[in-house]
Each structure stands twice: as C-alpha cells, then as structure tokens.
Amino acid sequence: MTTRWLSPEEQRAWRAYVAGYLLLEDAIDRQLQQEAGLPHLYYSILANLSETPERRLRMTELAEQLKITRSRLTYAVTRLEKDGLLRREECRWDKRGTVAALTDEGMAALENLAPGHVETVRSALFDRLTPEQVGQLEEIFTQVVLGFQDGDEAAPQELPWRRRSSPCSGT
Template identity: 85%
Template sequence: MTTRWLTPEEQRAWRAYVAGYLLLEDTIDRQLQQEAGMPHLYYSILANLSEAPERRLRMTDLAERLKITRSRLTYAVTRLEKDGLLRREECRWDKRGSVAVLTDEGMTVLERAAPGHVETVRAFLFDRLTPEQVGQLEEIFTQVTQGLQGGDSEAVPEDLPWRRRSSPCSGTP
C-alpha cells in the first residue's frame, strides 16, 4: 500500500488542530482544577450524569458517552464515589452491570463549577469564532465522529475506547 502523505495544507490544518486541542484541553483542565478541585474528566462525568434520566447511567453507556476506556472510567468513578459526588448501584436489568448515580452533593458541586467552566469554553473557543465557524466546527466534528464510530466501514477502529478493558476484572460490565 502506498502512503498517502498529507499535503502542505492538510499538514498545517492537522498541526493547528492538535495544538489547539491540546492547549484548549489544558486550559479547561487547569481552570477546573483551580476552581473546582477536579480534572475535566471528572467534571464531564458529573455533567453527563446530570443530563441523564434520574441522574443515572449504566457504566458502559457513560464510558461510551465520554469516549474513554471502562477501566479509566472505573478509576474516576471510584474517586468521585469516595468524595460523595456519585454512587454506584447494581444494574436492575443486568446483574453483571453497574449504574453510576449523581448524588445531590455531586449536583451541587457541578452547579458551582459550571459557570467557570462555561466561561472558559466560551472565552477560549466560541468567542473566537464567527457563528458560521461554529456551524462548520459542528459539521466537521460530527463527520469525524460518525466516521470513527461506524459511518465509514473502512476506517472504523474495531477497538473503540469504551469497549476496551485493561484486565478482565475492571469492575464494569
């Protein structure tokens, strides 16, 4: 197979994406650490649970929403559970699974952290884009996401993060 090297335009776009993503993620993570005492991943777990019916999600569904491995999710959930921000329950419809549930304390922490988080995202991303660019950003990453999750059968990774387990005893279904 012949390597299809990136064109100079593609190379510039790729490097701009990588630099922007890494800097933005670092900025968001630092803001949340400073103001809420938690990394971006923990905030994302709480936010996803807050939007779910009854503030609960099966661990495998939560891992899929976050696009992370089940073992990484288990580690984060264990820490959040220890801090009283969520709890785990057995899955009523699948005894092999477990459900993460956002506690009232977790909701309070999320509500306190949300304004600073939203302001950081707005200041460092959306305030720098035109409304047309916001639409393009959504369109571009919807297309990329669909391709990586099954929309393009040639390019779909078989080993999606939320399906991975680092060991057979990761504690999630």
C-alpha cells in the same frame, strides 16, 4: 503499501488542530483544577450524569458517551465516589452491570462549577469563532465521530468504550 503522506494543507490543518486542542484542554483543566481540584474528565462525568433521567447511567453507556475506556472511567468514578460526588449501584435490569449515580453533593458541585466552566469554554473557543464557524466545527467533528463509529477508521471493538482492558472490569 504506500504511505499516504499529508499534503501541506493537511499538515497545517492537523498541526493547528493539535495545538488548539491542547491549549483548550489546558485552559479548561486549569480552570477546573483551580476551582475544584477536578480534571476536565471528572467534570464531564458529572455533567453527563446530570443530564440523564434520575441522574443515573450504566457505566458502559457513560464510557461510550465520554468516548473513553471503561477502565479509565472506573478509575475516575472511584475518585468521584471517594469524594462523595457520585456512587455506584447495581444495575437493576442487568446484574452484571454497574450504574453510576450522581449524588446531591455531586449535583451541587456541578452547579457551582458550571458557570466558570462555561465561561472558560466560551472565552477560549466560541468567542473566537463566527456563527458560521461554530456550525462548521460541529459538522467537522460530527463527521469524524461518525467515521469511527461506522467502522471506516477502526473496527468496532477498537472503540475505547468497547475495549477489554481486563477480563473482570465489572463495568
């Protein structure tokens, strides 16, 4: 098999993506850590739950929405549950599953954090782009996500939320 090396243009684009992603994630994490002692992932869990009916979602569906492994989600949910920001419940329609439910305290924390978070995202990313670039950004990363989900780059079982990290993950 011949290695398909990146062209100079692709290499520059790749390095720009990596640098931009790392700087954005750092800015977002710093803001959330300073305001609430929460990493970006934990905020994302709360935000996703806030947008669902009854502020509840099955853990496997939440892992898929967040594009993370179920074990990583379980670890984060344990911390958020300890802080009273969410709770786990039995899945009413499938006794094998678990549901993450946003508590009133979690919703209040999210509402308190959202203005600072959105300002960080806006100033670190969107204020630097033209409306056309915002559309291109969405188009590019939608295509990347679809490529993985359609199996072009990874077998479906290799997607993070489908991996089995242990035989008894309970999620």
